[in-house]
Amino acid sequence: MLRHHISHELRPQTTAHLAQTMAFLQLNTLELENTLINELNQNPALELVEERRCPTCGKKLSQGPCPTCARLTDDGAPVIYLSTRQSFGSHDGAAEEDRADSYEPHTRESLEEFILKQIAADLTREERPIAAYILLQLDEDGLLTEETVEIAAYLRAPLATVERVLGLIQHAEPVGVGARGPIESLLIQIEALKGTASENLRNLARAIIVDAFDLLARNDLRQIARQLRSPLATVELAARFIQRNLTPYPGRAYWGDGKTPSEDLPAYHEADVNITLQRRGTETPATLMVEIFTPLAGTLRVNPTLRAAMQELTDQDAGKQEKWAQAVERATLITKCVQQRNHTMRRLMEILVNHQKDFILNGDGSLKPLTRSVVAKTLGVHESTISRAVASKTIALPSGRIVPLSKFFDRSLSVRDRVRQIIEAEPRPMTDDEIADALSRDGIDVARRTVAKYRNMLGILPANLRHRPAGVPVVA
DNA sequence: CTATGGCACGGATT
DNA sequence: AATCCGTGCCATAG
Structure with a gap:
């Protein structure tokens, strides 16, 4: 998906500006920063003062939360404050002017860019567009849906070149993206683990994936052992190795629901909101x-x-006066937009954090169901505002995980969680029907088919395969 | 015959 | 208007 940046279409027409006001909300932080930098460069009426003020009380701040307004109370209420990164927009003098011309928007780093960066150095001029094209063809799991031959034909590039580029992509982090299917992806990942796992283990794992992938998906280790003529214990070991260290969907690893080793992977981008835990003293309420x-x-x-200078303009400078007036008007609007945005974000996070506190502290499973519309109601804004504020933003949890902010909104989660609890609790594997019954006894009425879906989402194998040491399944 | 997964269709949500 | 989600129907595996 291509990012759209809003262009310089901010002509002064006061009513149309209202619409633009909201548009600022949906921009993610980096994009907004880009537009603002642009604006600062070309609008003399807009000014950035280096000091930071508490948005609530207006006092000057150096860093962190406003000590007076957001003081650390012991009632356990979360402290919410606005902050900035220092990375961009060094805002002075000569450097600034360079920037004005050769300005290149910072966009949030997508998976594609993340990969491209890693391999850019190894690409020739001709190979670059090929890499770009391939990366765009990746599906949401990070797998390539198109055959290399087709790509070569389409781009009119030599097949060998296409395959070379693809090879580079596949070995970049996260290893295995760009494979033509889960199996190939897993194999690539195995190769990449050369140093960390024993030769035998890797060989067996490879054999399992190649010759018995469907059996593995069904967790039928016994059959695998027979087919490969290997001891069951060894197969179990290998299967465990596969499940723990590999993922058939490398592109998903990062968004993974905590089961994946995503904590170790580098984050593809930084979050828009950061939550940390501040322990005060020894008493618990962090x-x-x-x-x-x-x-x-x-x-x-x-x-x-500038505003003052405008007063002193004489009437014969009508042209200039008009121009400046516009600049000022526009600058005022923009500052208002930003303030508005900040305010809304703050209130939104307040609600979100309060509502999902357990999730933030305890991780998945403690998520409470929540819809955008109820938040909109309690906040007294239009639903679409919430949607925009939430869209394409991410949040870093105290655990270090970065998840999309939309994860906070899930209407069916409570039910999913009940399913998990039921399955974990029951001694004998229950069929989906039985689970559905159990749920309805709890007052939750869902169809059997739905239970099956939840089960899958939770990565739990069907009842008949789920006997004793049901490991974590390979396929989601 | 029973338990599941796939496809696809409304209906709700955004 | 676009998307997501629950569900019903049907094919398939055991």
Whole structure:
């Protein structure tokens, strides 16, 4: 999906601006920062003062939460404050002017960019577009749906070149992306683990994947052992190795639901919101520190000097006056937009954090169901506002996991969790029908078919395969 | 025959 | 208007 940046279409028409106001919300932080930097460069009326002020009380701040407004209370209420990254927008003098011309928007790093960066150095000029094309063809699991021959034909490039590029992609982090299917992906990943696992183990794992993949998916280890003429114990070991260290969907690893070794993988991008745990003293109530990243360090405002200078303009400078007036109007609008955005984000996070506190602290499984519309109601804004505020934003949990903010909204989660609990609790494997019954006894009425889906989402094998040491299944 | 997975169709949500 | 989700029907495996 290509990012759309909003262009310089901010012509002064006051009513149309209202629509633009909301548009600012949906921009993710980096994109907003880009537009703001652009604006700062070309609008003299807009000014960035280096100091940061508490959005609530207006006091100057150096860093972190406002000590007075968001003081660490002992009632356990989360502390929510706005913050900025220092990375971009060094905002002075000469460097600034360079930037104005050769400005290249910072976009959030997508999986594609993340990979491209790693292999860029190894690509020739001709290979670059090939790499770009391949990366765009990856599906959501990070797998390549198209054959290399087709790609070569389509791009009119030599097959060998295409395959070379693909090889580079496949060996970049996360290893295995760009494979033409789960099996190939797993094999690539095995190769990449050369140093860490014993030769025998890897060989067996490879054999299982190649010759008995479907059996593995069904967790039928006994049959695998027979077919490969290997001792069952060894096969179990290998299967375990596969399940623990490999994923058939490398592109998913990062979004994974905690089962995947995603904690070790580098984050593809930084989050828009950061939650940390602040332990105060020894008594338990640790405070949640919610840091909302806003674009640009400092505070936007309309340049007071310019505003003053405008008063002194004589009427014969009508042209200039008009021009400046527009600039000022536009600058005012933008600062208002940003303030609005910050305010909404703060209130939104307040609700979100309070509602999902357990999830933040205890991880998945403690998620409570929540819909955008109820938040919109309690917040008193339109639903679409929430949608925009949530869309394409991510949040870093105290555990270090980065998840999309939309994860906080899930209407069916409570039921899914009940399913998990029921399955974990029951001694004998229950069929989906029985689970459905059990649920209805709890007052939750869902169809049998739905239970099956939840089971799958949770990565739990069907009842008949689920006997004793049901390991974590390979296929989601 | 029973238990599941696949496809696809409304209906709700965003 | 686009997307997501629950569900019913049917094919398939055991």
